[in-house]
Amino acid sequence: MALTIGQVAAQCGVGVETIRFYEREGLIAQPSRPESGFRKYPPDAVRWVRFIQRAKALGFSLREIKELLSLRVDSAKTCDAVKGRAEAKITDIEKKIGHLQEMKRALVKLTVACRGKRPTSDCPILEALGEGD
Amino acid sequence: MALTIGQVAAQCGVGVETIRFYEREGLIAQPSRPESGFRKYPPDAVRWVRFIQRAKALGFSLREIKELLSLRVDSAKTCDAVKGRAEAKITDIEKKIGHLQEMKRALVKLTVACRGKRPTSDCPILEALGEGD
């Protein structure tokens, strides 16, 4: 049931070096290393790496992802601090969702304008994006 | 009403060099250049740069942002192609929104677990993230 680094990499669609890199950077835990020195990963390792990939695609830096993942580690210890950081991340995520919805609305508007007559604005994408922060 | 590069930069919270960089990379249009050679920007330039910043924070690469912005340029010409690309971007954005909502749900769950007794899983963040693509 344990996986080699190559198997984890293949299942995540990344290179072996990427996994080692994440380990060096402290994004994923050190796996067990029986005699030979070969890393042995639990199946969950695949989910961790996929989570990292996904979070990256959503605009989080590795530093932020590390913070996200670390929310679990000390949860037994400093519950209030963890809760605070989690809530900050939630706010951050809600902002991102809002911005994406604006972008989506703008693009939908664009396709609609496309369907009918020519768009009236010379930039439908920007047009639908307010100045909101 | 026209702005200097420094004014645009200040209003967007970026450096002058960043604007010139975006121009070199074709993300923003060449502004007019009266006699002196100084760039003169229309007020809208601020919105363009802000759009770029926002899109970056949402995980789009400059290449993708360029594509997003270019959807406006040829809209009069190749309407069908534009519509197709816009629809692809919409799908992409919907996926991002979905992933962010999953992350948010996971974090909310974490804060709730925090409030009451200890979390049951040893990783509440991952726990709420399915294997969905």
Place this chain on the structure above:
DNA sequence: ATGCACCCCGTACCATACTACGGTGTCAAC
């Protein structure tokens, strides 16, 4: 007409996040 802030350009440098390389060791199959 002389500052001084701001603009020009090109080039070089930086941080982030990998990716490749080279030399060596391991393991499993034949």
Place this chain on the structure above:
DNA sequence: GTTGACACCGTAGTATGGTACGGGGTGCAT
């Protein structure tokens, strides 16, 4: 028991997205 695929490590190189620097020119305020 040897061969081939895969693992180990450290170091170096790459792509992206800026950021800084140096040596100049401009423009307006005093």
